[in-house]
Amino acid sequence: MTEFDLDVHRDPDGIAEALVVDVRSGLTAAQKWLPPKWFYDARGSELFEEITALPEYYPTRAEREVLDARAGEIARVTGARTLVELGSGSSEKTRLLLDGLSGHGTLRGFVPLDVSETALAEAVAAIRADYPGLDVRGVVGDFTEHLGLLPGESPRLVVFLGGTIGNFLPAERAKFLRSVRDVLAEGEWLLLGTDLVKDPVVLERAYDDAAGVTAEFDRNVLHVINTTLGADFDPAKFTHESYWDAANEWIEMRLRAQEDMTVHVPGANLVVRFEEGEHIRTEISAKFRPAGVAAELAEAGFRLERWWTDSAARFGVSLARAGSGGA
Numbered sequence: 001m002t003e004f005d006l007d008v009h010r011d012p013d014g015i016a017e018a019l020v021v022d023v024r025s026g027l028t029a030a031q032k033w034l035p036p037k038w039f040y041d042a043r044g045s046e047l048f049e050e051i052t053a054l055p056e057y058y059p060t061r062a063e064r065e066v067l068d069a070r071a072g073e074i075a076r077v078t079g080a081r082t083l084v085e086l087g088s089g090s091s092e093k094t095r096l097l098l099d100g101l102s103g104h105g106t107l108r109g110f111v112p113l114d115v116s117e118t119a120l121a122e123a124v125a126a127i128r129a130d131y132p133g134l135d136v137r138g139v140v141g142d143f144t145e146h147l148g149l150l151p152g153e154s155p156r157l158v159v160f161l162g163g164t165i166g167n168f169l170p171a172e173r174a175k176f177l178r179s180v181r182d183v184l185a186e187g188e189w190l191l192l193g194t195d196l197v198k199d200p201v202v203l204e205r206a207y208d209d210a211a212g213v214t215a216e217f218d219r220n221v222l223h224v225i226n227t228t229l230g231a232d233f234d235p236a237k238f239t240h241e242s243y244w245d246a247a248n249e250w251i252e253m254r255l256r257a258q259e260d261m262t263v264h265v266p267g268a269n270l271v272v273r274f275e276e277g278e279h280i281r282t283e284i285s286a287k288f289r290p291a292g293v294a295a296e297l298a299e300a301g302f303r304l305e306r307w308w309t310d311s312a313a314r315f316g317v318s319l320a321r322a323g324s325g326g327a
Helices: 012-027 042-051 059-078 094-104 117-130 170-183 200-206 213-229 290-300
Strands: 006-008 082-086 109-114 138-140 156-160 189-195 238-245 250-257 261-265 270-274 279-286 302-309 315-322
Touching (some): 042 117, 042 213, 059 094, 059 189, 059 315, 094 156, 109 117, 117 138, 189 290, 200 238, 213 238, 238 279, 290 302, 290 315
Parallel strands (some): 006 138, 082 156, 109 138, 156 189
Antiparallel strands (some): 189 315, 302 315
16 A cells, blocks of 8 residues: 555545535525535645644543543453544544554554545555554545445444534434444444533633634635635635524534625525625534433444543543444
8 A cells, every 4th residue: 555545435526516515505595504524625624723722622632631541441442453533634633542552452454534635645644654564544535425435354443533423413413323333343333522511601712712713714614615616705704603502502603794795606506695694504513411422322323331531521532332233
């Protein structure tokens, strides 16, 4: 395998077609929305890496604390031969798991999956350089579509970190967890990161930092639409907001139009009109309670084996095993 050998399941035409579907659906809805996966072109991936280092954005540090403390235990409990990471990005936190599994002596392969080919190629190259005996195969794809194509020797440990599971609406979340269960053999593993319910002020600041990095990240979805579909969004005319929805226990990221405007999206054969003050919901980030995580995992066909939090109980990491009743 060459240094940048990747299994690519997303082609430029397919990406553009999927974006067209989402833009047409989301920007013609009574309450406009866009899915958060479209933040992540090369620039979006860079911005998110910046976000994870911001003082307001605690989830990355809290989750890393758990993984640092528990990686050896995870390795002993799972005995995983293949580590599969969904939405890998830079794979930085995953190195803690790679070290734990390598030290335990069972690890044979690492399969990172990400939508960004550029970010994934860089991560694969770095991991291969630092773990020369490891079989590393990157998969460029969408974890809502390409789970069944993931390679790897059993038992596999699938990790879905960063609280990304919170970006799904509840029904989507249930479907996704079940799809993960369906590609795993009984006895294989899921490691899941979930941000926990806490003070709304802390949550809102985590998604609207003082330096404005999250605002730039949020507006990047408009740059992606401009670049891919030839739209004429002026991102500077949209204000970034974070909002705590107490009823649903999730943060919403929004882009609010500063004035009346008309936006042309020729690649989607669409004209979109905005009134001053109207917003696009660009992301939800659900926050969880321990009992809810356990119930959702059980409903999807997993048995919760371990539950850990960081020292401040801000972030939860669950280790669950695929049980009977799955595919």
